[in-house]
Every structure is written in C-alpha cells, then in structure tokens.
Amino acid sequence: MTALPDPELPDHATGPAPPPAPRAIPERTRRAVLECYGEQGRRALAAVDAGSVKRYLDFVVVVGTRDEYIVEGDLCTCDRSLFRNGFCWHQLAARIAVLADLCEEYDLWYHAALE
Ligand SMILES: [Zn+2]
Numbered sequence: 001m002t003a004l005p006d007p008e009l010p011d012h013a014t015g016p017a018p019p020p021a022p023r024a025i026p027e028r029t030r031r032a033v034l035e036c037y038g039e040q041g042r043r044a045l046a047a048v049d050a051g052s053v054k055r056y057l058d059f060v061v062v063v064g065t066r067d068e069y070i071v072e073g074d075l076c077t078c079d080r081s082l083f084r085n086g087f088c089w090h091q092l093a094a095r096i097a098v099l100a101d102l103c104e105e106y107d108l109w110y111h112a113a114l115e
Contacts, residue, residue: 025049025100037092044092053097056110060098062090070110 025033025048033041047053052063059070069078071094080088097103 023102025096025102029096029100033092033096037089040087040089040092043089044096047089047093048097048100048102051102051104053093053103054106055098055103056106056108056113059110060094060103061110062093064090 025045030045033045035041037044047062047064054061054063054068059072061068061070062076064078067078069076069081069090071077071091074091075081076088076090076094078088078090080086081091
C-alpha cells in the first residue's frame with residue numbers, strides 16, 4: 001500500500017523550495033526601454049512598477065495621471081493616441097506588463113465595470 005502524502009507538509013518540503021517568481025522588470029529591459037523611449041519609457045516603467053496596468057477579462061487598462069485608458073493592440077483611448085494618432089506611454093506600459101506578466105489581474109469584465 002502506498003503511503004499518502006502528509007497533508008501537513010507543503011509540496012516543496014520534500015526538496016529545495018523553488019525561488020519565488022520574480023515580479024519585477026529585469027534591469028536590462030529597463031535600460032533598453034529608457035534608451036529607446038526616453039521619457040515615455042520612464043513613465044511606462046513607473047506605471048508597471050506601481051501596478052497601474054490592470055488586465056480585465058476583456059481589456060488591458062492603464063491608470064494614467066488624469067484617467068484610466070483602455071489599451072487594445074496599437075490603440076489607446078487617451079487623447080494623444082486617439083486624436084493625434086500617436087504612440088503613448090500607456091501602450092508601452094501595457095506591452096511591458098503583459099509580456100512580463102506584471103498586470104494586476106481582475107476576474108471582471110471592464111465594460112461591465114463602466115456601467
Ligand atoms: Zn494612451
């Protein structure tokens with residue numbers, strides 16, 4: 001008969017504990033972002049660090065200085081992106097946070113939260 005695992009012992013008690021998952025942007029990535037995007041890069045990194053990128057079930061939302069903005073692909077709902085057709089730091093922050101898995105996750109539909 002096989003012995004059941006002791007429920008009191010966490011899984012990693014049988015071996016070395018795995019290192020905690022890094023929840024930070026690697027230094028090399030930071031430097032590259034700052035080099036390529038300057039001030040926009042600095043703002044995007046600060047937003048990711050502050051947990052200002054939120055992933056809902058339907059959209060990624062970035063909390064900006066005056067409002068929060070939906071980022072969808074190459075579009076953002078901020079004035080700069082919508083009216084001047086420009087690249088904005090919200091888009092950059094969303095990309096970094098999604099790629100580095102640093103979004104605040106919400107098990108909600110953003111469009112429903114707007115109602
Ligand atoms: Zn924007």
